[in-house]
Amino acid sequence: MTEGPSARPTSHARPSNGDGPLSRIRVCDFSGQLAGAGATRYLAAFGAQVIRIEDPVRHGRWDILRGSPPFIDDRRGIDLGGAFQNHNVEKLGVTINLRTERGRDLVRRLVAISDVVAENFAAGVLARLGFPYEVLREIRPDVIYVSNSGLGHSGPYSSFKTWGPIVQAICGLSFTSGLPDLPPAGWGYSYMDHQGANMEAVAILAALVHRDRTGEGQWIDMSCTDAGASLLGPPVLDATVNGRGTRRPGMPHSNHSQSPVMVPHAIYPSAGDDCWVAIACRDDRDWCALTGVIGDARLHDTRFGTVAGRAAAQDELDGIVASWTRERDKFSTADAVLAVGVPAAPVRTPEERIDRDPATAAWGLWPEVEHAAMGRVRVDGLPVHLSESDWCIERGAPTLGADNDYVFGELLGCSASDRAALQEEGAI
Amino acid sequence: MSAPMGPLSGLRVVELASEWTMYAGKLLADLGAETVLVEPPGGHATRAFEPFVDDEPGIERSLWFWHYNTSKLGVTIDRDSAEEMRALRELAATADVLLQGDVQFDIAPFARDELIVVSVTPFGLGGPRAGDPATDLTLLAGGGPVWSCGYDDHGLPPVRGGGNQALHIGGVHAVMATLVAVLHRNVTGRGQHVDVSMYAAANVTTEAATYEWLVARETVQRQTCRHASQFPTASSLAPDVGGRLLHTGVPPRTVKEFEGLLGWLHDLGLADEYPETFFLEMGRDRGGVHLSDLATDVEAREIFAAGRGALTFIASRMTDHDFYVEGQRRGLAVAVIAAPEEVMTDPHFVARGFPTPVEHEDLGRTFTYPGAPFHAPRSPWRIKSRAPHVGEHNEMLG
Numbered sequence: 001m002t003e004g005p006s007a008r009p010t011s012h013a014r015p016s017n018g019d020g021p022l023s024r025i026r027v028c029d030f031s032g033q034l035a036g037a038g039a040t041r042y043l044a045a046f047g048a049q050v051i052r053i054e055d056p057v058r059h060g061r062w063d064i065l066r067g068s069p070p071f072i073d074d075r076r077g078i079d080l081g082g083a084f085q086n087h088n089v090e091k092l093g094v095t096i097n098l099r100t101e102r103g104r105d106l107v108r109r110l111v112a113i114s115d116v117v118a119e120n121f122a123a124g125v126l127a128r129l130g131f132p133y134e135v136l137r138e139i140r141p142d143v144i145y146v147s148n149s150g151l152g153h154s155g156p157y158s159s160f161k162t163w164g165p166i167v168q169a170i171c172g173l174s175f176t177s178g179l180p181d182l183p184p185a186g187w188g189y190s191y192m193d194h195q196g197a198n199m200e201a202v203a204i205l206a207a208l209v210h211r212d213r214t215g216e217g218q219w220i221d222m223s224c225t226d227a228g229a230s231l232l233g234p235p236v237l238d239a240t241v242n243g244r245g246t247r248r249p250g251m252p253h254s255n256h257s258q259s260p261v262m263v264p265h266a267i268y269p270s271a272g273d274d275c276w277v278a279i280a281c282r283d284d285r286d287w288c289a290l291t292g293v294i295g296d297a298r299l300h301d302t303r304f305g306t307v308a309g310r311a312a313a314q315d316e317l318d319g320i321v322a323s324w325t326r327e328r329d330k331f332s333t334a335d336a337v338l339a340v341g342v343p344a345a346p347v348r349t350p351e352e353r354i355d356r357d358p359a360t361a362a363w364g365l366w367p368e369v370e371h372a373a374m375g376r377v378r379v380d381g382l383p384v385h386l387s388e389s390d391w392c393i394e395r396g397a398p399t400l401g402a403d404n405d406y407v408f409g410e411l412l413g414c415s416a417s418d419r420a421a422l423q424e425e426g427a428i
Numbered sequence: 429m430s431a432p433m434g435p436l437s438g439l440r441v442v443e444l445a446s447e448w449t450m451y452a453g454k455l456l457a458d459l460g461a462e463t464v465l466v467e468p469p470g471g472h473a474t475r476a477f478e479p480f481v482d483d484e485p486g487i488e489r490s491l492w493f494w495h496y497n498t499s500k501l502g503v504t505i506d507r508d509s510a511e512e513m514r515a516l517r518e519l520a521a522t523a524d525v526l527l528q529g530d531v532q533f534d535i536a537p538f539a540r541d542e543l544i545v546v547s548v549t550p551f552g553l554g555g556p557r558a559g560d561p562a563t564d565l566t567l568l569a570g571g572g573p574v575w576s577c578g579y580d581d582h583g584l585p586p587v588r589g590g591g592n593q594a595l596h597i598g599g600v601h602a603v604m605a606t607l608v609a610v611l612h613r614n615v616t617g618r619g620q621h622v623d624v625s626m627y628a629a630a631n632v633t634t635e636a637a638t639y640e641w642l643v644a645r646e647t648v649q650r651q652t653c654r655h656a657s658q659f660p661t662a663s664s665l666a667p668d669v670g671g672r673l674l675h676t677g678v679p680p681r682t683v684k685e686f687e688g689l690l691g692w693l694h695d696l697g698l699a700d701e702y703p704e705t706f707f708l709e710m711g712r713d714r715g716g717v718h719l720s721d722l723a724t725d726v727e728a729r730e731i732f733a734a735g736r737g738a739l740t741f742i743a744s745r746m747t748d749h750d751f752y753v754e755g756q757r758r759g760l761a762v763a764v765i766a767a768p769e770e771v772m773t774d775p776h777f778v779a780r781g782f783p784t785p786v787e788h789e790d791l792g793r794t795f796t797y798p799g800a801p802f803h804a805p806r807s808p809w810r811i812k813s814r815a816p817h818v819g820e821h822n823e824m825l826g
Contacts (some may be wrong), residue, residue, distance in 0.1 A: 007506055008469065021608050021611055022608065022611065024615065036639070042604060046608050055773040067467065069644070070632075070636075070640050070643040070644035070646060071643070072644065077823055079542070082639050082643030082644065083636065083639055083640075085465050085498060085643075086639045087478075088463065115475055151776060152803070154779065155775075155776040155779040155780040156751070156775055157756065157776040158776075159756075160756040160761075161756065161761040162761060162763075163678075164635075165654060165655070165664070165677075165763075166675060166677060166761050166762070166763045169763035169764065169766070170764060170771075171766070172766050172768035172769060172770075172771045173589065173590070173591065174765050175587070175765050175766060176589075176591055176767075177577060177587055177589040178587060178590075179579075179587060182579065182645055182674065183579075183652055184653050184665075184765055185577055185578050185587040185652060185653060186577070186589075186652075186765075187577055187589050188576035188578065188648075188650045188651065188654070188655060188656035189466065189634060189637065189655055189656060189709070190635050191573070191589065192599075194633045195597070195600065195633075197597070198597075198600045198601065198604060199600065199801045199802060200802075201604050202459075202600065202603055202607065202801075203804060205604060205607035205608065205766055206435035206607060206807065207807065208611055209435050209436060209607060209611060209614075210806065212611070212614045212806040213438065213462045214806075216806050216807075217806075218805060218806035219805070220804045221802065222801070222803070223802070225777075226780065226782055226799070226800065226801055226802070227802065229666035229768070229772075229782060230800070231591055231593065231596050231796045231802045232590075232591045232768045233492075233495030233496065233591075233797070233798055234477075234479070234491055234592070236495075236768045236769065236771075237797065239768065239769030240772060240783075240795055241481055241482075241491055241795050242479060243765055244479070245770075246767045254587055254590035254591075255565070255587060255588050257565065258479075259478050259491075259492050259561075259592075260474075260476070260492065261478050265565060266703045267565075267574065267585040267586060267587075267588065268585070269585065270664075274582050276569075276585055276586055277567075277569075278565050278566050278569035278570070278574070278588075279566075282563065282565040286537075309770050338560055338561065341568040342561060342566065343563045343565070344566055345566040345567070345571075346569070346571045347568030347574050347576055348569075348570055350634075350637050350638060350641035350647055350648070351645075351647065353570070353571065353631055354631075354638065358555075358556045359555050359627065360628065360631055362554070362555040363554060363619060363625060366629055366642065375644060377641070378642045380640065381628075382601075382628075382632065383598070383601050383624060383625050383626075383628035383629035383631070383632055384604075384605040384622055384623065384625075384665060385552075385623045386605060386608065386609060386612075386622050386623075387622075387623075388609075388612065388618060388619075388620035388621075389609070389612045389620065418708065
């Protein structure tokens with residue numbers, strides 16, 4: 001591969017999965033970050049043609065991940081951001097200036113040939129740019145238009161600004177993650193960007209199934225905080241049915257298990273710096289097996305013979321288990337506990353689960369893609385395999401405007417001189 | 429026009445009951461698929477999961493089971509009875525999707541070219557760990573999420589995020605893949621086998637922890653209620669007037685945000701009392717600060733810290749909810765740290781219809797459940813009914 005912008009590879013008409021199960025689907029994609037880009041990434045991995053629209057004026061930076069760390073080497077630039085690359089594999093990329101009439105005309109022509117339009121701007125932004133559902137439906141009556149925002153498009157807080165940790169704080173996920181008498185530990189990353197993207201993909205795929213049956217399109221209003229709050233069923237029902245809230249002494253304690261009650265059930269210290277092992281004793285059978293492995297006479301106390309008895313002495317039991325785990329390597333502890341049929345796992349570092357784990361390797365979980373500027377890079381794969389129509393991730397994220405010629409030329413029929421004029425006018 | 433039906437209406441799912449399948453089964457059922465939960469004669473083990481309605485244990489009283497089995501029909505099958513297994517085969521012969529978890533029936537007799545078989549298991553059907561016992565805790569600990577969650581003090585253990593999220597991550601991936609298989613079948617007429625690994629799912633749900641390693645071989649380190657990072661960042665928690673913790677978000681960076689924060693201090697009469705107001709004015713007047721400046725620009729660092737300080741100062745004067753709503757109205761991305769029960773009475777969630785009444789006619793009561801993850805007006809998500817009783821729909825076995 002040669003260097004420099006002129007070395008951009010010829011656009012591919014189709015993603016790597018050109019015969020994939022979604023190869024009949026084209027997506028006009030205004031989404032960014034992970035909460036939006038993750039949804040269309042999934043569709044692309046199954047063969048959908050996803051055309052990402054970016055802003056030429058701000059060099060694609062309406063997605064703050066473009067050009068942001070991590071970087072693969074000392075080079076910096078809008079085509080070199082590692083997170084953007086991970087979230088946009090298998091997509092095509094074009095630049096369109098939505099502030100110009102010619103740019104908006106290109107969007108209208110693209111919508112006319114798209115099955116799905118996806119966006120995750122703040123609520124109402126794309127409508128103000130001239131593309132509310134009512135307009136898109138005129139262009140393409142059966143279009144599926146999905147808006148993914150922090151708090152949705154209705155309700156008193158729909159204008160509020162969010163990102164992952166704010167979504168998680170509002171919907172209850174941060175509060176319910178932590179140890180007693182300490183602040184919430186929350187989630188140490190944007191969990192709801194992943195789950196928001198996944199739920200958006202469910203919304204799109206379900207709407208495509210509906211369209212296959214009825215011919216109907218629709219506008220879907222997805223709120224990441226609604227999606228997040230839907231992931232806390234049992235604690236919500238304990239409050240709405242039994243009047244027992246989670247804001248109470250001794251709670252939350254998310255390393256223990258209240259639903260169902262399992263004891264002992266925690267993350268225990270292991271030998272070494274910041275090394276930990278998780279053990280979950282599900283029932284009396286697990287308890288007998290675990291006491292056999294640990295071999296500490298204190299565990300044979302008759303008080304511990306039932307779940308209720310163990311639950312009443314949970315902290316005491318945690319102390320005894322920890323006195324055993326503390327002297328041992330986390331891997332050998334987990335292996336010894338698993339060997340007697342009790343669930344256990346070392347708390348794996350990124351390196352341990354990515355580079356030293358035969359299970360993720362055997363799954364093919366870290367596919368390597370070819371990126372025009374970054375070279376060969378590994379990315380997240382998918383946790384499913386389909387026997388007849390599996391996913392495929394081989395192509396890196398598009399460099400800025402990489403597919404302008406293919407999309408504007410071959411798909412929309414603009415001649416080379418038209419395209420030069422569009423560029424001249426600042427429309428692309 | 430009749431009321432719109434769910435997007436999956438017309439599809440029949442047969443779910444062989446398992447802790448691992450229940451969330452996927454619920455999503456498919458709430459999205460309109462006729463979903464038949466197949467349990468052993470005495471009911472599935474998850475019916476014994478706490479908590480129970482009115483704290484009285486009972487096979488029809490588990491709130492865990494209620495939540496994960498809305499909109500489903502329920503039948504019982506005795507695997508040791510040839511006659512009942514024949515009835516199950518007849519039921520499966522009418523299914524579009526067969527959903528199975530850890531209890532593996534021999535599904536070979538059910539196989540038809542057009543059937544979609546979805547397996548949701550801790551480690552997938554093959555590979556070096558297939559068959560290992562697992563729970564939500566061990567999947568999240570071994571699979572990556574736990575490494576990134578916990579406290580600044582690494583003497584404290586890392587933390588499992590609450591709420592059965594390994595089940596949800598695996599379950600939502602099972603639904604996504606099922607829908608892909610349905611769309612494939614709509615064209616080809618052919619079904620297939622979908623293999624879902626919950627462990628793999630946890631592994632690709634860790635955001636920066638994974639791609640910092642893949643791209644830069646950097647290892648993120650956990651911090652209290654904020655992103656794990658290889659570089660320590662400042663706390664974003666602050667106590668409100670009553671001591672409740674709230675989230676101050678990322679401090680102001682743009683001119684508009686500095687103006688919003690200064691306006692808030694002035695309106696509260698606190699601009700003179702807050703000792704760093706001068707730095708906020710400096711931030712506004714110099715056109716804001718960029719995060720990338722903080723490493724090298726001392727003035728930018730002071731301004732950024734003053735923003736965080738001002739938010740903490742204001743927080744101490746009001747309730748967490750007032751801080752959240754007023755801060756957001758002034759353009760600042762701050763938040764309440766809500767307990768789940770508080771979400772269900774929050775005016776925003778109520779206005780969107782999120783709290784969802786579900787009738788339990790057997791108890792003569794109606795309870796409020798979490799609602800729709802998205803609004804699709806032409807093909808809505810909807811809880812059709814409470815979870816089934818043991819064998820409630822056995823008549824459909826003929």
